[in-house]
Amino acid sequence: MKTRQKTRAHLAWAAARLMAEQGIDNPQLALNKAVARFGPIDKHRLPEPEEIDAALIEYNRLFRPATQNAELARQRVLALEAMEFLAEFDPRLTGAALEGTAGRHSVITLQVFADAPEEVMRKLLDAHLPFRETSCRCRLRGENTAFPALSFYVDETPMELCIFPATPAGRAAAAGNREGAASIRELRTLLGKPAGTGNGERG
Structure with missing residues (x-):
């Protein structure tokens, strides 16, 4: 279970980073790109769009709050x-x-x-x-x-x-x-x- 949660969180963070750095506005599109980098992943380990949005908010808070x-x-x-x-x-x-x-x-x-x-x-x-x-x-x-x-x-x-x-x-x-x-x-x-x-x- 811990491994699955870690994978979901890791993928959500990777997708959020792509959204922030590449200007991707669609969480699903960003997730697809993140998954392509990691290779085949159990669909049950994929984060929901809401998890990616939450990760993006956290990414922005940590790395570019003023901007x-x-x-x-x-x-x-x-x-x-x-x-x-x-x-x-x-x-x-x-x-x-x-x-x-x-x-x-x-x-x-x-x-x-x-x-x-x-x-x-x-x-x-x-x-x-x-x-x-x-x-x-x-x-x-x-x-x-x-x-x-x-x-x-x-x-x-x-x-x-x-x-x-x-x-x-x-x-x-x-x-x-x-x-x-x-x-x-x-x-x-x-x-x-x-x-x-x-x-x-x-x-």
Whole structure:
């Protein structure tokens, strides 16, 4: 048992180091690279994404606290500005910027809800913000489903909008995509900013 725990911890740390040093934003991708370096490993010894995230937080705390804290704060401020701009689509922040693992290469990931993806596209086009159409995947009714997404840059930082239907099913799919999601109000609280008014935000 001790050997298995040591292997899991070692792999989590190796994957976290790759994320920090190579700018990998996906824990599973980093783990795959770490495993490739060690050779075949019992799948029961592989760490979960949450363990890799925890290791990344610890790595940043030990080896680059000032740099990482500044970058995390910067990304959260950018996320808040984007969410306020997109307030009519009830945006939620997910991913590294919310979890505290964001580095200089991390993508800011937002979930938005609309009756049609074209509504969000029109909002970006009206603001003369160039974007690329992509997709994000999550589970809906037990199946891995692709949802439309838009990728663009804000102050040279990559941002992705995952667009979900503004329906109970769409919100359920978004909720199952990551462990946590923060609204505009919750992100303001996280940043220590006073609650805003008049921007149409929801809870």
